[in-house]
Amino acid sequence: MDNLSDPHLKYHTFEKIGSLHDDNITVYYSINLNGDFKRGIYLTMTNDDIIGEFGIKGGGLNQQFDSGKTNDMHICIDDNYQGYGLSKIMIEYMIDMIYKDIPNINGEQMIFIDADASAGFWDKIGMIESNRYGYDRNPKYADREGAGYEKYITINKLYKFSKS
Secondary structure, rough: EEOOOOOHHOOOEEEEEEEOOOOOEEEEEEEEEEEEEEEEEEEEOOOOOEEEEEEEEEEEOOOOOOOOEEEEEEEEHHHOOOOOOHHHHHHHHHHHHHHHHOOOOOOOOEEEEEEOOOHHHHHHOOOEEOOOOOOOOHHHHHOOOOOOOOOEEHHHHHHHHHHO
């Protein structure tokens, strides 16, 4: 995976928010306001090599979830670190930071994935099939939240999964 100092992360600001496994893994929270809102949780080793990333991006007016624009997410964990519950940890940190940044957020806010290539992971966390305006990205519905996206989950349900 990448390193925190990679050039494609130059617009991100990073805040250390925790550590795991006897301080061998550092947890960073990132917000990138260059274009759409992009929030990220990064798990790094002591040399800043990224071993896990969970991100949510989308449009907003004053904050990320206030415009009716689609917010989509992605998650990635280095193969050597899969199976240790790191996905749940990253999701919990992310939702905690969203609630901290936007205390009055509607917990029924939907977060989408574009395509499911996860071998069942998204189903496991409770995502459900989205039939919002079809998969063909019909221009008639292109600006509606979730148009053309495959699955979705609410912030509350995502948080509940992280605590299970």
